[in-house]
Amino acid sequence: MGWILFVLYLAGLVYFMFFSESLGRTEVSKGYRYNLEPFLEIKRCIRHWQVLGPVNAGMNLLGNVAAFVPFGFILPMLKRSNRKWYVVVLFSLLFSLCIEAVQLVTRRGSFDVDDLMLNTLGGFLGYLLFLLMAGMRMRRHRAD
Structure with missing residues (x-):
């Protein structure tokens, strides 16, 4: 089930990062x-929240x-060895770096170091959510 979710997630992310008209x-x-x-x-x-508008600024951040x-x-969920926080942070950073590099090379979007930081933070928050749910x-x- 984890692999199916992961592949669907990656497909959706690739679409939004490289092909989304919106x-x-x-x-x-x-x-x-x-x-x-x-x-x-x-x-x-x-700084420019009012000018950019909450939708554009919020979408970026x-x-x-x-x-x-x-x-x-x-x-x-995919592998036990992925259950350490530093593994998730490292893979989040590396995957984000790949996306940013492809955006730079294909000129669909831009390479932004802030995106690397925000994406890595998102990966870490997802890991914390995994720990909470687990x-x-x-x-x-144990109660059963």
């Missing part, structure tokens, strides 16, 4: 777009976190 992913930029300065885009979204929560939740499941089994 996110402007069908347009290819003329040049490479990137941000290598940590917190630049995060500060911009917070919360959307990047939310996009990786399933990754951090499902990854520990703990609840264990308590329920």
Whole structure:
């Protein structure tokens, strides 16, 4: 079941990151777009919240976190060795780096170091959710 969820999640993520018309992913930029300065885009979204609007600013900040929560939740279900926090954080960072690199090379979106941080945070939050759910499941089994 975990592998099926993981493949469906990856397919959905690839669609939204590279092909979603609603996110402007069908347009290819003329040049490479990137941000290598940590917190630049995060500060911009917070500082210009009123101008960008809650949907655009929230989508950038919360959307990047939310996009990786399933990754951090499902990854520990696939293998016991994935049940350590640092494994989930490392894989979240590496997977995010792959996505950002493909966005840079294909010029669909931009490479943003802030996205790496937000995506990795999302993976870690997904891992914490996995731990919470696993703990609840264990308590329920002990009660039975």
